[in-house]
Amino acid sequence: MNAIAQLKKDVTPDGPDYDTVRRVIELITEDYRDQPSLEAIADRLGQSPTQLQKTFTRWAGLSPKAFLQAVTLDHAKRLLREEDLPLLETSFEVGLSGPSRLHDLFVTHEAMSPGEWKAKGGGLVIRYGFHISPFGLALIMVTDRGLAGLAFSDSGDEKACLEDMTCRWPNAQYVEDLQATTPYAARIFEPSKWSSQQPLRVVLIGTDFQVRVWESLLKIPMGRAVTYSDIAKDIGQPTAMRAVGAAVGRNPVSFVVPCHRALGKNGDLTGYHWGLTRKRAMLGWEAGRA
DNA sequence: CACGGCAAAACGC
DNA sequence: GCGTTTTGCCGTG
Incomplete structure (x- = not known):
């Protein structure tokens, strides 16, 4: 099996x-x-x-x-120190050729234009479906351009979870479509299906600042972590770490855009939109595969 | 204007 | 040295 x-x-x-x-x-x-x-x-x-x-x-x-x-806190701290393997300095493209990335999920991304963002999803058809995952029920949302949303819910909370996502792009048209989302579910949570040959396509819908933060997150390899201030530095606004935190928290493509790899400066896992337990679970899951 | 998935500095034991 | 509180931070709605 x-x-x-x-x-x-x-x-x-x-x-x-x-x-x-x-x-x-x-x-x-x-x-x-x-x-x-x-x-x-x-x-x-x-x-x-x-x-x-x-x-x-x-x-x-x-x-x-x-x-x-x-x-354990020690481990989280180690993740942070686990350089000199460059952290955010490595571009994602460079990482593609490295064997250490073999077990990482490869992603290509594009951002929505500011105009599209202002439309709040207007004119966009978003297909969604719930799937079982190692971290509970995963709500997957896709457009014809790729994966746009990934959220988590416990059994019974699907409605709230769906609402949490749909209100981000209130003008989009939502269609439940398991057929469209199933292939994504199968790939995202199965490392053996991660391949640089066929990267997962992701569309980032957010403000300019948010998109920059999320792109920065995508550069963190599996099994490693960075602090919020690292990200702030990476996007060229070293004092904006707090705003970074807020932007990380609004990440619509949880797990794929690895917001769980962002930690507090002392290695503490701070909060997590879908529950701190889930954040720990993701880090643990990755630790078992890194 | 308030509010964060923040972070130094400042306390208090 | 610690855990906890206070006090700037900065983009978003």
């Missing part, structure tokens, strides 16, 4: 495994300071350690212990 099929089987949003994994992640991310043991975690969930270990590892690609380490 391939990995996606495996995921579909195991990580159904309402399935017991999904719930287990979700609770483990929550537990670990809340208590990571105490470094809880596998036994302690299993105990609190009322499961056997071995069973829990197996379920979790299959989902996350790494054991609960490794995940715990990945979520």
Whole structure:
């Protein structure tokens, strides 16, 4: 069975495994300071350690212990220090040829023109659909030019999630169209399908400032992280780190535009629009594959 | 004008 | 040395 099929089987949003994994992640991310043991975690969930270990590892690609380490402050700090591999200085194109990028998701992007942005999505047809993903339900939105939106929701919150996205481009026409979004879902969350030959096409719809911030995020390789001030510097406005934070927070293409790789200066994960737990989960997931 | 997915500086223990 | 609070930051709606 391939990995996606495996995921579909195991990580159904309402399935017991999904719930287990979700609770483990929550537990670990809340208590990571105490470094809880596998036994302690299993105990609190009322499961056997071995069973829990197996379920979790299959989902996350790494054991609960490794995940715990990945979520620790130390690890986040290490991600920041993990130069001299240049961080934002490396252009995305240069990265394409590097073997270290083998496991990264390749993306080409284009920005909407200011005029199109002012239209708030007017004249745009956006097709959307919900798909299961390692991080809960993923709401995928595409235009004929490529991926325009990616959001996350827990089972039952789909409506709020959809609304969160549609109000960003209120004049667009929305059509539920699983057929259009399924291919994206299959590729985005399956690293073996990431290829530089066929980059994922992304359209960035936002203000000029926001688009510059998001482009900067796209340059961060997988398994690495930068601070908000790094990004501010990269776009040539070193004192605008706070505005950068706000712009990062409005990133409409979560995960693909890796806003989860932006950390506070001391390595703290600050907030996250779709939940801090999910941010940690993404970093952990990447740590298992980097 | 207020509000952030911020960050130094300033406190207080 | 620490965790917490205060005080500039700067684009957006």
